[in-house]
Structure formats: structure tokens, C-alpha cells
Amino acid sequence: MIKLSGLRLSFGTGFSLAVDSLKIREGEVYAVIGPNGAGKTTLLNAMAMLNAPSAGSLTIMGRDALAPANRLLLRRAMSVVFSQPYLTNDTVFNNVALPLKLRGRADAAAVAQALELFRISHLRDRNAKTLSQGESHRAALARAFVTRPRLLLLDEPFGSLDERVKDAITRDLRRVVKESGAAVVLVTQDQAGALTLCDTLAVLVNGRILQQGEPQEIFSRPACKEVADFVGVETILPGKVISKAENLCAVEAGGHTLMAVSACEAGDSVFFCLRPEDISVSPGPEAGGRRNNFKCKVASVAPWGLEYKVELDCGFTLQAAVTKQLVDGLGLKPGAQVYASFKAVAAHLIKRNL
Amino acid sequence: MEFIFEGFRKAVHIILSGNAEVLSIARLSLTVSLSATALAVLAGVPLGAWIAVKRFPFKKLLIALVNTGMGLPPVVAGLVVMLFLARSGPLGFLNWLYTPKGMIIAQFIIALPIITALSISAMQNVDPKFYNQILALGASERQVVWVCLKEIRLTMVAAVIAGFGRLVAEVGAVMIVGGNIRHQTRMLTTATVMETQMGNFDMAIAIGLLLLAVGFAVNLALTLIQQNKVVAR
Numbered sequence: 001m002i003k004l005s006g007l008r009l010s011f012g013t014g015f016s017l018a019v020d021s022l023k024i025r026e027g028e029v030y031a032v033i034g035p036n037g038a039g040k041t042t043l044l045n046a047m048a049m050l051n052a053p054s055a056g057s058l059t060i061m062g063r064d065a066l067a068p069a070n071r072l073l074l075r076r077a078m079s080v081v082f083s084q085p086y087l088t089n090d091t092v093f094n095n096v097a098l099p100l101k102l103r104g105r106a107d108a109a110a111v112a113q114a115l116e117l118f119r120i121s122h123l124r125d126r127n128a129k130t131l132s133q134g135e136s137h138r139a140a141l142a143r144a145f146v147t148r149p150r151l152l153l154l155d156e157p158f159g160s161l162d163e164r165v166k167d168a169i170t171r172d173l174r175r176v177v178k179e180s181g182a183a184v185v186l187v188t189q190d191q192a193g194a195l196t197l198c199d200t201l202a203v204l205v206n207g208r209i210l211q212q213g214e215p216q217e218i219f220s221r222p223a224c225k226e227v228a229d230f231v232g233v234e235t236i237l238p239g240k241v242i243s244k245a246e247n248l249c250a251v252e253a254g255g256h257t258l259m260a261v262s263a264c265e266a267g268d269s270v271f272f273c274l275r276p277e278d279i280s281v282s283p284g285p286e287a288g289g290r291r292n293n294f295k296c297k298v299a300s301v302a303p304w305g306l307e308y309k310v311e312l313d314c315g316f317t318l319q320a321a322v323t324k325q326l327v328d329g330l331g332l333k334p335g336a337q338v339y340a341s342f343k344a345v346a347a348h349l350i351k352r353n354l
Numbered sequence: 355m356e357f358i359f360e361g362f363r364k365a366v367h368i369i370l371s372g373n374a375e376v377l378s379i380a381r382l383s384l385t386v387s388l389s390a391t392a393l394a395v396l397a398g399v400p401l402g403a404w405i406a407v408k409r410f411p412f413k414k415l416l417i418a419l420v421n422t423g424m425g426l427p428p429v430v431a432g433l434v435v436m437l438f439l440a441r442s443g444p445l446g447f448l449n450w451l452y453t454p455k456g457m458i459i460a461q462f463i464i465a466l467p468i469i470t471a472l473s474i475s476a477m478q479n480v481d482p483k484f485y486n487q488i489l490a491l492g493a494s495e496r497q498v499v500w501v502c503l504k505e506i507r508l509t510m511v512a513a514v515i516a517g518f519g520r521l522v523a524e525v526g527a528v529m530i531v532g533g534n535i536r537h538q539t540r541m542l543t544t545a546t547v548m549e550t551q552m553g554n555f556d557m558a559i560a561i562g563l564l565l566l567a568v569g570f571a572v573n574l575a576l577t578l579i580q581q582n583k584v585v586a587r
Contacts, residue, residue: 102494
């Protein structure tokens with residue numbers, strides 16, 4: 001569906017986007033996540049042919065998307081939804097019908113179906129400027145799907161919505177995407193939203209795609225420190241592999257020896273990475289098979305979404321996610337003595353270049 | 355003070371009695387200014403939109419020139435049109451000097467920079483992201499401009515109001531090009547000047563009031579069209 005190679009885009013601000021290779025298959029939902037200013041929108045705009053790369057090639061549906069002659073044809077085979085709905089000062093029906101009108105078509109049935117898909121049929125005669133944010137986003141999605149696009153580009157589509165509305169729209173979007181079979185490119189900061197929808201995930205940082213692949217793989221096995229940072233790996237300790245037996249590496253970090261299952265070799269300088277949810281906190285040493293057990297002191301306890309994040313000082317710092325029940329049950333507060341444990345298989349080592 | 359009140363009283367009588375000559379002057383004024391405004395809209399809106407969205411060398415200079423044209427003195431416009439339409443001028447063969455057509459041309463030249471400049475400004479105020487969204491919906495370059503113009507129609511109606519307001523009150527150009535000929539090219543503004551100079555204050559006030567009424571009626575109609583599109587907040 002999309003093939004992109006050696007794409008380069010530079011701006012006067014000094015920022016540049018450089019994507020060496022990216023392929024998106026028919027029907028694939030491809031999400032690009034990354035921090036603010038990483039170049040996600042720039043990349044999406046390039047795919048939408050809204051900005052002109054200085055180098056590289058971009059093929060969409062087998063056609064050269066950088067050739068001006070192909071632009072209109074390709075744009076009419078795809079749809080783009082931006083973070084703001086950008087509806088016109090007209091009725092919801094006319095807004096959703098606009099892409100058809102631009103193609104010289106009038107298909108009231110298709111408009112009605114698109115409104116139905118996103119559950120806004122009852123709003124068809126309302127002026128779009130009077131809609132709530134959630135309704136506006138639904139109208140923008142209905143407008144995007146009315147032409148039955150083969151490719152859908154979504155740029156932070158629900159950035160400004162509250163969680164409840166976002167969840168409801170994301171569920172509807174996932175259903176419609178699966179039914180339509182359209183390929184989707186989603187760029188977002190919202191990792192949970194991306195995970196809900198995507199088959200393939202890419203992490204874009206500072207204009208470079210640092211890792212792409214299966215979402216679970218990226219979250220549990222980040223390829224570099226920048227990706228680890230972004231995907232929520234809270235404990236990242238510089239260390240060195242001091243010995244290895246089969247796949248089990250002993251890593252010296254912060255004066256302690258930590259165990260991790262990894263393909264790294266003895267002598268490698270590494271970052272020892274742990275996700276907060278993989279760390280158990282208990283009043284005494286864990287008995288059951290965990291190779292990493294440390295006596296530690298609670299440094300801080302802070303709310304973290306529905307859970308709490310507990311910073312543990314074990315001679316090195318661990319960041320653990322614990323439930324409210326556990327915080328109350330163990331009386332976790334700064335200065336409390338507890339034990340932290342994690343499995344060697346939960347830890348991940350990233351080679352670092354010195 | 356007495357002659358002012360007397361002038362008003364007689365003016366109201368002239369208007370209410372349906373003075374045929376005064377009404378015909380009002381009709382001509384309306385026809386000339388509305389025609390010139392319509393022509394300026396037809397030419398100025400696409401021109402303004404084109405200047406706003408296209409990239410070309412000396413664009414800023416051109417916009418500065420158009421903006422300067424907003425303050426074009428009507429007598430200068432009238433003089434230039436007269437020179438072109440004069441019998442020995444390049445367009446003398448048209449025989450449009452001292453005709454309503456000539457006055458329409460002169461007023462068109464006055465209104466064109468106003469409509470063009472306000473169109474440029476309105477189009478440049480369209481959020482580039484909105485513009486991109488419409489392009490991304492599959493619009494051609496012409497279609498995206500059309501959708502944007504529809505979106506800024508409130509501002510565009512304001513531009514039309516500004517253009518018409520300037521023309522209906524303008525006296526210099528129509529005086530030079532039209533010559534204020536009775537039953538042919540006499541406009542409300544030129545007639546007001548003439549009657550004042552002749553000391554016919556009642557007639558001057560009557561025509562002046564009618565001029566205000568014509569201006570108000572057209573602006574009321576345009577404002578109703580404009581406000582009808584405003585979404586209640």
C-alpha cells in the first residue's frame with residue numbers, strides 16, 4: 001500500500017525527518033508513536049502529499065506519490081483525519097457529503113451509512129459548528145469513511161478528547177477499520193490508543209524511526225534507550241555483563257549483580273531495563289523462583305493513573321507500579337523497608353556504545 | 355436653524371410625493387454602484403484568492419500595491435477612465451464617456467482593489483490546516499479555494515458591504531466620467547453637490563436622505579444575508 005525509502009524533509013528550524021525505509025501492507029494498521037516534536041505529523045503529511053520531501057521515494061498504491069500529476073488521484077483514494085476535525089460551517093450531512101461532492105458524486109445513501117457507522121445519524125441536520133468535541137470527531141471520521149478509502153491516515157485523531165469519549169470512538173473506529181479492510185496509518189502520542197488499533201508499531205524520535213515491529217515486542221524489548229524511555233520503561237540502569245551462562249546474563253549495575261535473560265555477551269556494556277509492572281514489592285524476600293531479590297527502602301510513593309508508582313532505593317533505583325491495595329496493605333511510605341523482586345526474563349538488556 | 359428644519363420638511367415631502375426625477379436618480383445610482391460592485395466581486399474575489407494561495411516572486415509587493423489601491427482617490431480613477439474613454443483616447447470608439455457604462459467602469463476601478471485586498475486578507479486568514487484538510491479530502495486546487503471562500507463568506511459579505519459603501523457615496527469619479535447630465539448620468543451624490551451649490555437645500559437634503567436610505571437598504575439586505583449564516587454561540 002505504501003512504500004517509502006530514503007525520505008528526507010528539512011525545515012529552517014533545524015529539524016529534519018529522515019526515514020530510511022517503511023512499508024505498509026494492504027489492510028494493515030500501522031501506528032507511529034513518538035514524543036512531541038518527533039516528526040510524526042511531518043511524516044503523515046508527507047504520506048498525504050501535503051509537504052514536499054527534499055529526497056527519497058514514496059509509492060502509494062503502486063504510484064509515485066511525489067509526482068504532482070498523481071496527487072489528486074491518490075488523494076481521492078485515501079482519507080486523512082487530523083487532530084482537529086476541521087468541519088465546515090454547514091450541516092453535518094453536508095460535511096460528510098463533502099468528499100463525495102468534491103469527486104462529483106451525490107450519494108445520500110453512502111452519507112447516511114457513514115453517519116450510521118459512527119452513530120451520528122441523529123445529528124445530520126445540525127450545523128457542524130454546534131457539535132461537541134466528541135461529535136465533531138465522529139463527524140470527521142464519518143466524512144473520512146464516506147468514500148470507502150483504501151488508505152486512511154490519522155493524525156492524533158482524538159488528542160483533545162476525554163478518556164471516556166476517546167475509548168468509545170476508538171472502539172467504533174476499530175470496528176469500522178476491520179470491516180472496511182482499509183490500511184491505516186495512525187500517528188499519536190497515545191500509546192494505549194495505538195495499541196488498541198495497530199498491527200505494527202513504529203517509534204519515531206527526533207525525526208528517525210528507531211524501531212518498528214510488533215507492539216508487544218517494542219514494549220518489552222525496546223531496541224535503544226530512547227525507545228525504552230518513550231514506551232514506559234522506568235528503570236534504565238547502565239551496567240556491564242560480567243558473566244553469562246546459557247542465556248542468563250549477570251549484570252553488574254550500581255554495585256549490585258542483576259540477572260537478565262538476554263543474547264548479550266559477557267563484557268558488553270548495557271542498559272538494564274525493567275518495566276514498572278514487572279517488579280513485585282513484598283514485605284519479605286520472594287520465595288518463588290525469582291532470580292532478582294533485593295532488600296530496599298521506599299524513597300517515594302506517588303499516584304500513577306489508577307496505580308501508584310513507588311521509587312525503591314536498593315543501592316540502585318527501581319521504579320515499581322503497585323496497586324492501591326498493596327500500598328495500603330504494606331503501609332508503603334517513604335522510609336519503609338520492603339523487598340523488590342523481578343524475573344530475569346522480565347529484564348531486558350540494551351547494548352550501549354561507549 | 356429655521357432653513358434647516360424647513361429644508362428637512364420639504365425634503366420629506368419631496369420623497370413621500372414620489373418625485374419622478376429624484377426616484378430616477380436614485381434608481382441610476384443604485385444600478386451603477388451595484389453593477390460596479392458586482393463586477394468587482396466577480397473579478398476581485400478570484401483574483402484575491404489567487405494572490406493569497408499562490409507563491410510567486412514579488413507577491414508582497416503586489417499585495418502592497420493592491421492595499422494602496424484601497425485608498426485610490428475617486429477623482430484620479432475618474433480622470434484616468436475619462437482619458438481612456440475620451441473621443442481621442444484609446445477606448446474612445448466605445449462612446450462610453452458621459453454614460454452609465456463609463457461610470458460603472460470608473461466605480462469598478464475604485465471597488466476592485468477593496469474587494470481584492472479584503473479577499474486576500476480573508477483567504478490568508480484561513481487556517482492552513484483547514485486548507486490542508488480540504489485538499490486531503492480530495493479537492494483540486496480550485497475546489498479547495500471554493501470551499502475556503504464559502505467558509506469565509508461572512509468576511510466576504512463584509513468586503514462587499516465595504517466596496518458598495520465606498521461606491522454609493524463616491525462623487526468625484528462619476529462627476530468626471532458621467533458629467534452629471536440630467537436624465538442620463540445624474541447620480542444621488544452628484545445631484546446633492548449640484549443642488550447644494552445652487553442653494554436648493556430642500557432638494558439637496560431630500561437627495562441626501564435618499565442616498566442614506568439607499569445605502570442603508572442595500573447594507574441591511576447584505577447584513578441580513580451575512581448574519582443569517584452566523585451560528586448562534
